[in-house]
Amino acid sequence: MSEAVFFFLAAFTLASALVVVLNNQLLYSAIALLFTLFGVAGLYIFLWADFIAGVQLLVYIGGINVLIIFGIMLTNRISSVRLSQTNLQQGVGGVFAFWIFIIISIVISKTSWFQMTSAEPSETVGQVGTLLMTKYVLPFEAASILLLGALIGAAILSREAN
Amino acid sequence: MDELNNYLFISAALFSIGLFGVMTRRNGIAVLMGVELILNAANINFVAFSRFGGMNLDGHIFALIVIVLAAAEAAVALAIVINIYNNLNTINVDEASGMKE
Numbered sequence: 001m002s003e004a005v006f007f008f009l010a011a012f013t014l015a016s017a018l019v020v021v022l023n024n025q026l027l028y029s030a031i032a033l034l035f036t037l038f039g040v041a042g043l044y045i046f047l048w049a050d051f052i053a054g055v056q057l058l059v060y061i062g063g064i065n066v067l068i069i070f071g072i073m074l075t076n077r078i079s080s081v082r083l084s085q086t087n088l089q090q091g092v093g094g095v096f097a098f099w100i101f102i103i104i105s106i107v108i109s110k111t112s113w114f115q116m117t118s119a120e121p122s123e124t125v126g127q128v129g130t131l132l133m134t135k136y137v138l139p140f141e142a143a144s145i146l147l148l149g150a151l152i153g154a155a156i157l158s159r160e161a162n
Numbered sequence: 163m164d165e166l167n168n169y170l171f172i173s174a175a176l177f178s179i180g181l182f183g184v185m186t187r188r189n190g191i192a193v194l195m196g197v198e199l200i201l202n203a204a205n206i207n208f209v210a211f212s213r214f215g216g217m218n219l220d221g222h223i224f225a226l227i228v229i230v231l232a233a234a235e236a237a238v239a240l241a242i243v244i245n246i247y248n249n250l251n252t253i254n255v256d257e258a259s260g261m262k263e
Contacts, residue, residue, distance in 0.1 A: 010172050017176055020195055021183030033195050036176075040202045043172065047213040052205075052225050059229050064198065064236045071191050071240040075247040087186040088256065097182035104174040113166050116216035127219050128226070136223045143230045150234035157241035 006046055013039030022087075026072045034065050051125045169210035177203035190243045190253040194236065201232045 016039065019032035037060045044053035087093075121127070132140050176199055183196025205225045212221025247253050250260075 006168075010168070014172065014175050014179070017179045017199055020199065021179055021187070021192075026189060026192060029192060029195060033198065036199065037202065040176075040206060043169070043206055044209055047169065047206075047209045048217065049209045049213070049222055049225070052209055052222055052229075055226060055229055059233055060198075060202075064233055067236050067240055068191060068195060068198075071194075071243055074244055075191065075253050088188055090186050093182050093186040096185065097178040100181060101174055101178035104177070105171060108167055108170045108174065113214070115166055115214045118217040121217060124219060124222060128222050131219055131223055132226075135220075139223070139227055143227055146234055147230060150238050154237040154241040157238070158244055 002046075009039055009042045009046070013043065026076070027069070030065065030069050030072060033068070034061055037061050037065065048120050048124070050123060051128050166210060166214040169206055173203045173206040173210070176200075176206065188254045188256055190246065190255050190258075191240070193255060194239050194243070198232060198236070201228055204228060 013036055016032045016035040020029050020036060023029045023032065037056060041053045041056040041061075044050075044056060180196045180199030180203060183199060184193055187193050187196060205228050208221040208225045208228070212218055212225075215221070243253050246258050250258055252258070
């Protein structure tokens with residue numbers, strides 16, 4: 001049962017990712033990106049990463065995707081119903097991307113990965129919090145400074161020039 | 163589903179699709195969506211190796227920091243895109259080539 005759900009989720013994620021890069025209407029692409037991110041959150045749950053799945057829903061779907069939709073709305077003449085755009089050099093790009101995929105696939109299947117069996121944890125939130133406050137406190141603070149810098153930078157960039 | 167390779171293949175496919183988007187899209191915001199796909203592919207790898215490497219949670223921390231980076235990057239990139247739109251009245255990346263010479 002869960003096997004079927006897993007493969008459905010994987011196919012769903014990849015299909016909507018294809019819609020993101022191929023659809024000519026930008027808003028449809030943004031909505032398809034929402035479904036892709038949702039599928040990735042489902043994969044995180046299969047990987048026992050409940051906290052990351054929650055963060056994915058909150059930050060990616062609730063934040064970044066809404067931001068992207070705002071960007072589309074602000075940079076197109078909404079009165080023209082079709083917010084369309086064209087792709088350039090799809091043939092060359094497609095061949096190159098497929099070639100990269102083939103190479104990565106060969107590497108993945110030829111490598112014998114180090115794997116350990118482990119029991120499923122009841123929850124990961126507490127352990128992630130402990131790690132963030134002990135071993136990874138410096139990256140945590142650096143990320144805070146980065147967010148502050150991005151906040152100020154975005155505010156200055158998007159302000160009307162005077 | 164209890165197989166590391168499945169997740170790695172999904173991640174590789176997602177990465178290639180995102181790369182295709184970044185290379186072929188003309189619209190700046192659509193390029194940004196391709197970048198988000200690539201970052202998600204990297205995150206799947208982090209979490210998958212974390213799960214199959216003995217449920218070591220270090221990979222989760224990396225994934226969290228990548229998500230934070232993606233949020234900061236999206237905010238700044240959209241501010242730049244809106245500025246380009248105000249100045250050039252287009253956000254097609256091939257037309258915004260004023261810094262070339």
